Amino acid sequence: MIVAGLWLLSNQGYYSFVSGLGMGGGYDHEPVLFTAYYLSWAAAALWLFRPLIAAGLNRRTIAREGLVFLRILGGLALFVVYALPLLPKVSELRAPSEAPEFMFASAWYYLPKSAEILFRQTLVAALVLTAARAGYGLLAITIGMAVAFGGFHLLLMFEGFTPVYVTRFTPSATALGALLPYLYLKVQAGFRWAYSLHWGFYALNATLTHLILAAPPWA
Template sequence: MPAFFTSSLAKTCRSENCEIVMKAIKPTEETSAVFSLGMTLLIVALMWSVSSWGYYALVDALALERGYDQAPMRVSGYYLMWSVVAAAAFWSVLSSRLTLSLVTGHIRMLLPALSIFGTYVAVILPLLPEVSVELAPPNPPEFMFASAWYYLPKSTDILFQQVLISAMVFSAARTKISLPAISLGMAVLFGGFHLLLALEGFTALYVIRFTIAASIFGLFVPYLYLRTRHGFRWAYGLHWSFYAVDATITHLMLGAPSWL
């Protein structure tokens, strides 16, 4: 209902019945929060889909087989751009958590962790057995045969995902939904997003593994954002570490035997 109409009605209506009518037609704070959450989920789904499509369009345009590994700077910039776009889109929800002092604090604390991660994938991971082409699944994911450069754009990809996750978590919290309910919802949503990997031709085992991991992460990430002091740091660090652990397990399980 137009604002000028409700304003005029409020001025001319003074009876008890009119007050009841005004309460009925005036949007409540809870209703507004629920609507905002619905819009957030819609925009997140749209950004997730469009960014994924855009990545493959970029890879095709550059005639690459593995975008993360072969064009790390361009793909890093691509997902960094999406991170900025997402932060701007959800500014009303995230602005209080994106102050200069908080952002610089996150950067200062995460740089040492990222340095450790970078050293691991650049120095330790190459010492493990190389993934065997014979043992690898058909249409393998990029990271199986990637160099350490793969993890540079992956870092900005994770940043983009965390912006989307935090927007969903904080929007849900505004509706007064309980933490267990938010956790369950995030497990379903974040796990569900990873089911879309099946549309990209990956094997069922790969899709199931990542979907389960994403669901478990989604179950715990609301607690990190809503109950810990620096939830973003914990969420980002855990998200990044999953890829390092998964790559390690992949090399150990699918590594070429020494006699090959």
């Protein structure tokens, strides 16, 4: 219930900001503000679940994982700064009438998106570890996370995403949700893998979108 509450409140807060302050561009319009926004939510989640997440970790482990995570973020930044601009621009004629924000976003969009994914994965880690501590087996947690992660992404239909994108995101989110318990419970340093896969989906989705909806060369 705490995880669901944090997830829903963060979503509602975001749309309240966008609507109340007239930020039609969302992340791309105020990247620093929304980066701070989601980092604050991540910090709150870490504080609430600190005994659970910190169990079995020591300062050396935390420092080592922090350095590795910074290198991962550096690699993702290289994709955004150097690879993404090389992709063809999305054609306004081919894009849906109410196009999702990421379709025409600049590299700045991915700064708050990275903070948002950090917050989401903190919640997922807390949920998986809580279920494991409660005695649920890996199969039960896997099924539960697949349903929960996929179900949350069905809400995209209320966020301006077209049925095509809801159809694309929901099965992918379900598959990722099914994989996350294994990463967190069975793989050493599973958080880095979970975060990288989650972020990588958005990178893949952006790449495919730019290629599929690009203006034809004869246009």
